[in-house]
Amino acid sequence: METIHLSPVDLSIASGLVLALAVVTGWLGLAVSRRVIIAAIRTTIQLSLVGIVLKALFAASNPLWMALVACVMLAVAAYEVRARQKRRFRGGWSFGIGGVSMFLSSFAVTVLMLLTVVQPTPWYEPRYAIPLLGMMTGNTMTGIALGLNQLSNTAFDARATIEAQLTLGSSGAESIHDIRNDAIRTGLIPMLNSMAAAGVVSLPGMMTGQILAGNAPGEAVRYQILIMFMIAAGTGFGVMAAVFIGARRLFDERDRLRLDRLK
């Protein structure tokens, strides 16, 4: 079975639908027509650029280029983690915690899977490495951002309760124990939900793509299960690493609660 190629005419039919949406929302005075158009244009430009980059990357298959792209993906994801915090750690710590924990989890899991399970030649073959890494960072990023945000918000609100325990001689780790565990759970919920709903409520994007591209459903399902397990492990370990580092950072070497490290 061959992929059915899309011509510019095919895409203009789809873009006609978006234009119609913009016109209708304009008539109804919803004041989102402009945003619909701008978002559609952004999608087109961004994806076209990514297409060009990926085409060059696949053609070159150079480990240095691959490493560079991976670092850019990590930095963008770490920036996203930072941007989603209501109360950030000062001095670049939000960016750093996000970056380090994603490096430890999504990078490690992706490399492990490439080396032992998928085994393309060479192992960093961009056609496999880039999509896998992209899906991993995208998902761990969401979990880490949620977990860290929950940690710092709850700690901020529960200041007096945490300090009551410190006052009676508890360590920082003991006083933040429950809050830390709640934050880890919060970070894991999106991943758990998507695993539980996969295939029943939603057909995962990658599997849909593979089926559209002509792969047998059985093959697509096996890849999707692999991805789901990678995401589960990556998100789980990533969220734990991020929340543990974050909870440590909330206390200083004298086990004082240091909310002045948040802004």
Place this chain on the structure above:
Amino acid sequence: MSALAVDTVHTMHVGPATFEVAAGSCTALWGPSGSGKSLLLRALADLDPHDGEVRVDGTAQSAMSGPEWRRRVGYLPTESRWWAPSVGDHFPPESTASFASLGFEPDVLAWQVDRLSSGERQRLALLRLLARQPEALLLDEPTANLDSESGARVEALVNEYRASHNAAVLWVGHDREQRARIATAQLRIDAGKIEVV
């Protein structure tokens, strides 16, 4: 011997403070609201970063961990906080707290925290602090929410603890008569500056 020696302690808002509370004695601290009483106590309990040194029984704060210091120097904030549902969760196991001295039955350990009155909270907060047997006490208005009878019981309990444990007590209070009753020395704090009265 558990004297509390404060040596040029200062933070951004209070100090420098230098004074000593002898073992087994009580010093009263008072001053207008906003003068830094609570901030000074927080620094002495090592809850806020500060310069200078504090010693209990001759051992410097910097020579032990923060949690160990706070176990030895018990700080009672004006408002008590409770992190678990029942009163008993906040006391060490096999606690020897003297509940009767503040008018509680032993079954108070099974009570739910959210059903306590503000006065009960304040008395139980003192008991949960004393249950950990600190060597020195930093008490921030320990009778503020209490009627005169409960207040007198708290004074008696602190006096008894001070004598039996030879503990140094620093007592923040607004009531002049009470300060005269419980303390042998008085400190006044204004705009963060300490003076001996």
